[in-house]
Amino acid sequence: AQSVTQPDIHITVSEGASLELRCNYSYGATPYLFWYVQSPGQGLQLLLKYFSGDTLVQGIKGFEAEFKRSQSSFNLRKPSVHWSDAAEYFCAVRKTGGNEKLTFGTGTRLTIIP
């Protein structure tokens, strides 16, 4: 069964600093990969996704992620964070080939300090 690991439970970053959130997955082949963001009391908003092709994907709000097959990783990055980026971030995977289920990591809570 596939699994997702987000090793950082909580990260604190200064406003304007760069950000990298880590995500590792376990799956026999290359799955579909997603990053979602959840603000307090809200549902999940899709930031970006990877299905195939270029391993560097661009998303909304200035986020990007890079798929590295050799490391089974899909880390999320942003060059300069804004106070509004404070939220919970979830990495998720889905098997290719019609399997509907999304498997999520436990999330990384991002705090932004002035």
Add this chain to the structure above:
Amino acid sequence: DAGVTQSPTHLIKTRGQQVTLRCSPKSGHDTVSWYQQALGQGPQFIFQYYEEEERQRGNFPDRFSGHQFPNYSSELNVNALLLGDSALYLCASRSRGQETQYFGPGTRLLVL
């Protein structure tokens, strides 16, 4: 274009009661999935409905059941509520043939 909507937003029940949560998918979407998100955890897949049938199910007991209507909206029913059922319940929809699911704001259920 309305996104995924869920009702109610919040709900308080007592142990042993039954609850029904509702979801309207994004316009043009015909597939609905339900997830449970316990506090401090990532969402866990409950089940998925397409063409009014349950197509896939996660590791949840039979107390969790669902339904999909001809207009693609869906209900999640939980019987014999336990304290551990307290969570945020998320509905997600997609169009068959597309790979991306879109999530609603969730229903927060508290079981006392």
